[in-house]
Amino acid sequence: MIRIALPLAGLVLLALAPLALSDYGLGLLIGMAGYVTLASSWALFSGHTRYISLATVAFYGTGAYTVAVLNEALPYPLVLLAAGGIGAALALLVGLSTLRLAGVYFVIFTFGLAELVRQLITWYEVTITGTLGRYIFLDITPAQIYWQLLALAALTLALTAWMHRRPLGLALRVIGDDEVVAAHAGINLARVKLVAFTLSATIITLAGAIASPRWVYVEPAIVFNPTVSFLTVIMALLGGANRLWGPLLGAVPLFLLFEYLSVHFPDTYPIFLGALFIAVVFVLPEGVLAGLEKLRLRRRPTTREAKA
Numbered sequence: 001m002i003r004i005a006l007p008l009a010g011l012v013l014l015a016l017a018p019l020a021l022s023d024y025g026l027g028l029l030i031g032m033a034g035y036v037t038l039a040s041s042w043a044l045f046s047g048h049t050r051y052i053s054l055a056t057v058a059f060y061g062t063g064a065y066t067v068a069v070l071n072e073a074l075p076y077p078l079v080l081l082a083a084g085g086i087g088a089a090l091a092l093l094v095g096l097s098t099l100r101l102a103g104v105y106f107v108i109f110t111f112g113l114a115e116l117v118r119q120l121i122t123w124y125e126v127t128i129t130g131t132l133g134r135y136i137f138l139d140i141t142p143a144q145i146y147w148q149l150l151a152l153a154a155l156t157l158a159l160t161a162w163m164h165r166r167p168l169g170l171a172l173r174v175i176g177d178d179e180v181v182a183a184h185a186g187i188n189l190a191r192v193k194l195v196a197f198t199l200s201a202t203i204i205t206l207a208g209a210i211a212s213p214r215w216v217y218v219e220p221a222i223v224f225n226p227t228v229s230f231l232t233v234i235m236a237l238l239g240g241a242n243r244l245w246g247p248l249l250g251a252v253p254l255f256l257l258f259e260y261l262s263v264h265f266p267d268t269y270p271i272f273l274g275a276l277f278i279a280v281v282f283v284l285p286e287g288v289l290a291g292l293e294k295l296r297l298r299r300r301p302t303t304r305e306a307k308a
Contacts (some may be wrong), residue, residue, distance in 0.1 A: 035231065048173045064223040068212065099190065234250070234277050235251040
């Protein structure tokens with residue numbers, strides 16, 4: 001009961017926060033809610049399968065551009081529905097053709113996918129429409145953007161918790177440990193990976209769609225910035241991508257740190273990003289939560305020590 005009551009109480013407090021914060025504080029909350037959503041949805045697929053995807057910004061940017069294209073043609077709820085559908089369709093197409101790849105090949109492909117989508121949209125805008133960017137004319141306040149992202153983050157965490165207790169979550173963990181064993185155990189590798197990848201990508205696309213009105217003007221260089229993909233991976237890995245609260249634990253402090261560094265050290269900011277990525281991989285490959293658990297187990301007295 002406490003496990004449910006505490007997160008709900010925290011969610012209510014976070015929902016009320018915009019009423020007491022300045023515009024700058026609200027902007028920080030929007031950024032944190034966005035990256036918690038991205039890191040948690042990325043971990044939905046990659047956390048257990050250990051498939052490191054750098055395609056986050058491909059779906060994030062697709063969601064933002066969908067809103068930019070359709071915001072004057074459809075009501076806002078239908079625009080979000082269309083963005084989610086496009087993200088799911090793109091994920092199915094990509095998943096069916098590439099989820100047989102693994103290791104470094106999958107990493108390279110997903111990074112290339114993000115660049116391919118950016119270049120295709122740039123070519124279409126310049127060649128077909130004769131322009132490069134688009135304006136978003138939606139009467140949506142920053143507080144409303146925050147509440148939508150907060151709801152999406154809560155939904156993502158709830159979906160993750162639900163999956164952890166279902167055969168789908170178990171199948172993903174087995175695949176992450178050893179795909180050969182998973183196949184011999186009767187797990188349909190292609191179907192399980194495709195379902196998880198599509199769920200993850202759809203949520204990421206919706207996050208991009210919800211956040212897009214904040215920019216007012218979007219173009220490929222803005223919404224397809226590869227930094228988004230790298231930040232998402234670092235945040236999820238730091239907290240623990242295979243834990244429910246791990247992505248949140250990594251996203252909140254790292255977002256605040258990167259916000260500070262980007263303001264005070266704009267020229268050297270990417271160096272900090274690269275150094276932190278290397279440090280996370282080598283020092284805390286399983287995340288902070290796993291590291292704390294190992295430390296606690298080491299300090300726990302053995303039966304003989306307890307009797308003494």
